Amino acid sequence: MNQVKNFGEDIAKKMQAGGQVTEELKQKADAGLTQMNELKGLFDELKERQTELEQKSTRRGQEEPTEFKSAGQLIITDEAMKGFNSSSRNSVRVQMDRKALMNVPATVGAGVSSGNSLVPADRRPGIITPPEHRLSMRDLLAPGQTGANSVEYAQETGFTNNAATVAEGAAKPYSSITFNLKTANIRTIAHLFKASRQLLDDAPALQSYIDARARYGLRLVEDRQFLMGDGTGQNLLGIMPQAIEFVAPIVIANATAIDRMRLALLQAVLAEFPSSGFVLNPIDWVGIELTKDNEGRYIIAQPVNGIGPRLWGLPVAETIAMPQNNFLAGAFDLGAQIFDRMDVEVLISTENDKDFENNLVSIRAEQRTGLAVYRPEAFVTGLVTPA
Incomplete structure (x- = not known):
C-alpha cells in the first residue's frame, strides 16, 4: 500500500508540474496495484481462517480437568507418610477429606458410581465435539x-x-x-x-x-x-x-x-x-x-x-x-x-x-x-x- 501510495504521489507531482509520466513509472504502479490485490486476497483468507480457529478454541473450553487420585494414592502422598517404611514400628494416622475419598467427578463415564473411588475412570481432557458445517x-x-x-x-x-x-x-x-x-x-x-x-x-x-x-x-x-x-x-x-x-x-x-x-x-x-x-x-x-x-x-x-x-x-x-x-x-x-x-x-x-x-x-x-x-x-x- 505504501508503494502504491508513493507511485501515486510521484505521478500527481509530475502531472501538476506539466511533466510526462514515464512508461517505467506506469508499469511500476501497475505492478504495485497487482501485488496489493494479491496480498489482499491472501489477507482475506488468513482472516477467515483466524475466525474459524477462534471459534474452535472457544468451543473447546479453557480448563484442564484436575487429576483424580484413588484412595491408595491419597494415602501414599499424604504428608504423614513421609519417612514411613517397612522397618518403621510406630503407627501413622492419615486424615483425608471424605469428599476427596468418596466422590468421583460427575463427568466420568457411565458405569462408574459416585462412590466407586477405587476404580476411577480414565478421563480424557476436553470434550469430543460433533462435526459442524461451515456457516x-x-x-x-x-x-x-x-x-x-x-x-x-x-x-x-x-x-x-x-x-x-x-x-x-x-x-x-x-x-x-x-x-x-x-x-x-x-x-x-x-x-x-x-x-x-x-x-x-x-x-x-x-x-x-x-x-x-x-x-x-x-x-x-x-x-x-x-x-x-x-x-x-x-x-x-x-x-x-x-x-x-x-x-x-x-x-x-x-x-x-x-x-x-x-x-x-x-x-x-x-x-x-x-x-x-x-x-x-x-x-x-x-x-x-x-x-x-x-x-x-x-x-x-x-x-x-x-x-x-x-x-x-x-x-x-x-x-x-x-x-x-x-x-x-x-x-x-x-x-x-x-x-x-x-x-x-x-x-x-x-x-x-x-x-x-x-x-x-x-x-x-x-x-x-x-x-x-x-x-x-x-x-x-x-x-x-x-x-
Missing part, C-alpha cells in the same frame, strides 16, 4: 438492525422505459414504474437445554461448551432459513424461493457445470445486479474443483497453493443447507439484507418449580431476526448439472 449466509448478506417486529420496503415490480429523442415542441413520452409494498417479518429462533446444577458448578468448561453449542444451533437454523425458508407459519421467506430460475442467455454446446455458473453470472448482469458470490453444496463444489482437461490437469483447483474456494473470480460459499445439485448466484451484498431485532441471547435459570426441586437449570438460547429480499432478479438459481 455462510450471514457472512454473504448485508447486515442490518431494526427495533420493530417487521420491516416494510417498496419493491420495484415493473419498469417500462419509453425514453426517446424528442423534437422541439413535441410531447414527451411517459415511462412507468410500478412498486409493491413488501413486509419482512421478524421471527424468533430458539431452543432449550436441561442440565444439573452440580454439573455446571463442577465443570465451568462444560457450561462454556453448552453456551457455544446453543449459539451454533441457532446459527445453523438461521443459515437454512435465510437460504430455503418458505415463508409459511413462523418461517422466514428465504432467497431460494424468490430467486429467478436459471435460463441460459446464450446457448453453449456441451455446457459444463463451470459454463452454467458463468451463464448464471451473465443472467444476473443482464438484470443489472452483478453477482458477488455463489452458494453450492459441498459435494457439487468438489465435483467442480476436480474437473480436469484432456491431459489430466485441474481446471479450477490448485491443490498445492489454493487460496480458498473461488469461481470466475467470485467467492464460493459451501453449505449443506443447499440441496445437492442446486446452486445460487447473486448480488448478496445488494439484493438482500438481514435485520436483527435481537442478537443471540443465552440465559440460565432455575425459576421453573421442577428445576428448583430437582436441582436442575434450564438453558435457553434465542434470537430474533428477519430477511428482506429487495430485488429477486439479483439472484439466479438452477441445477448444477441438468437432468
Whole structure:
C-alpha cells in the first residue's frame, strides 16, 4: 500500500508540474496495484481462517480437568507418610477429606458410581465435539438492525422505459414504474437445554461448551432459513424461493457445470445486479474443483497453493443447507439484507418449580431476526448439472 501510495504521489507531482509520466513509472504502479490485490486476497483468507480457529478454541473450553487420585494414592502422598517404611514400628494416622475419598467427578463415564473411588475412570481432557458445517449466509448478506417486529420496503415490480429523442415542441413520452409494498417479518429462533446444577458448578468448561453449542444451533437454523425458508407459519421467506430460475442467455454446446455458473453470472448482469458470490453444496463444489482437461490437469483447483474456494473470480460459499445439485448466484451484498431485532441471547435459570426441586437449570438460547429480499432478479438459481 505504501508503494502504491508513493507511485501515486510521484505521478500527481509530475502531472501538476506539466511533466510526462514515464512508461517505467506506469508499469511500476501497475505492478504495485497487482501485488496489493494479491496480498489482499491472501489477507482475506488468513482472516477467515483466524475466525474459524477462534471459534474452535472457544468451543473447546479453557480448563484442564484436575487429576483424580484413588484412595491408595491419597494415602501414599499424604504428608504423614513421609519417612514411613517397612522397618518403621510406630503407627501413622492419615486424615483425608471424605469428599476427596468418596466422590468421583460427575463427568466420568457411565458405569462408574459416585462412590466407586477405587476404580476411577480414565478421563480424557476436553470434550469430543460433533462435526459442524461451515456457516455462510450471514457472512454473504448485508447486515442490518431494526427495533420493530417487521420491516416494510417498496419493491420495484415493473419498469417500462419509453425514453426517446424528442423534437422541439413535441410531447414527451411517459415511462412507468410500478412498486409493491413488501413486509419482512421478524421471527424468533430458539431452543432449550436441561442440565444439573452440580454439573455446571463442577465443570465451568462444560457450561462454556453448552453456551457455544446453543449459539451454533441457532446459527445453523438461521443459515437454512435465510437460504430455503418458505415463508409459511413462523418461517422466514428465504432467497431460494424468490430467486429467478436459471435460463441460459446464450446457448453453449456441451455446457459444463463451470459454463452454467458463468451463464448464471451473465443472467444476473443482464438484470443489472452483478453477482458477488455463489452458494453450492459441498459435494457439487468438489465435483467442480476436480474437473480436469484432456491431459489430466485441474481446471479450477490448485491443490498445492489454493487460496480458498473461488469461481470466475467470485467467492464460493459451501453449505449443506443447499440441496445437492442446486446452486445460487447473486448480488448478496445488494439484493438482500438481514435485520436483527435481537442478537443471540443465552440465559440460565432455575425459576421453573421442577428445576428448583430437582436441582436442575434450564438453558435457553434465542434470537430474533428477519430477511428482506429487495430485488429477486439479483439472484439466479438452477441445477448444477441438468437432468
